[in-house]
Amino acid sequence: MVPALLQTSRLQLRRWREADLEAFARISADPVAMHHLLPIGDRTASDAFARRAEAHFEQHGFGFWAVELLSTQEFIGFVGLVNVGYDAHFTPAVEVGWRLHPDYWGYGYATEAAKRALRDGFERLDLKEIVALTVPANSRSRRVMERLGMTRDEDDDFDHPRVPDGHPLKRHVLYRLPRSSP
Template structure:
């Protein structure tokens, strides 16, 4: 199933193409991009990220879109909505997430793409709430969450089950946004 295409003033959120896997691997090989994320060890693991994104769209009709900046980049990163794949105090839930090639940071792309994904989630999917998570020290992502109107759940911090117990990226902060609080 192809993903519905979303458009903003400067961006297109679209289905994955085979050529996007090169951009994905380049982005996931960048230590700056991956500073607050678990490493992707090789091209096979990177391709598996795209496979999971495509499978999520096929199952649910939404997922992680490729973010294209027409005239600037065919692959600037990805952004979208996914079902949280583990059990935690706030699940079941749909999470918004993004990852951008560091060459495209500082342009407002994450906020712009995430707003489009949030609008899709609330308006087209009828979700009542969307969550976001990151490590406490990822101030860039937390700033995006706050620009989107998301509010940190002060009692929501948790340990990410897929991360080893002593790993510095295990602890996560939880942000929430209810449809009734979303900016239209």
């Protein structure tokens, strides 16, 4: 059974609401937030992403949670787990991912929420390993991965099959966290 929400001392990870879509569209259109990601497109595409995230919960029992600050109930982005949806040397796999509005970077929110999502993945879902990936230049996300205890083996780096050949975001680094990690 999917929990209604996950909580940390400062954050609530909950299912998506219609009211989140406008704020998520702003995040998805923000050039700073999207600097190391392929563009999502317009509001329709942003809404479709959020609906796919919610559908992932229905189909698999986990997904990208909408994240809000407990103190204000303000939606600040998403964090959670998803099945990797393409073939690569490390699939099948479950990925931890996040996207927060840049106004909320630097406060430890991504790490805090991701730790909670990882705990859910290892305890409730009984996953053996969770991966994370990004482009080599995304030092902020890589630091979060390292704070989570994830490790990288350069032999795992790969060309992302959903990024066009020749695109500067094609190459990705892969981080792994086995269940036995603290």
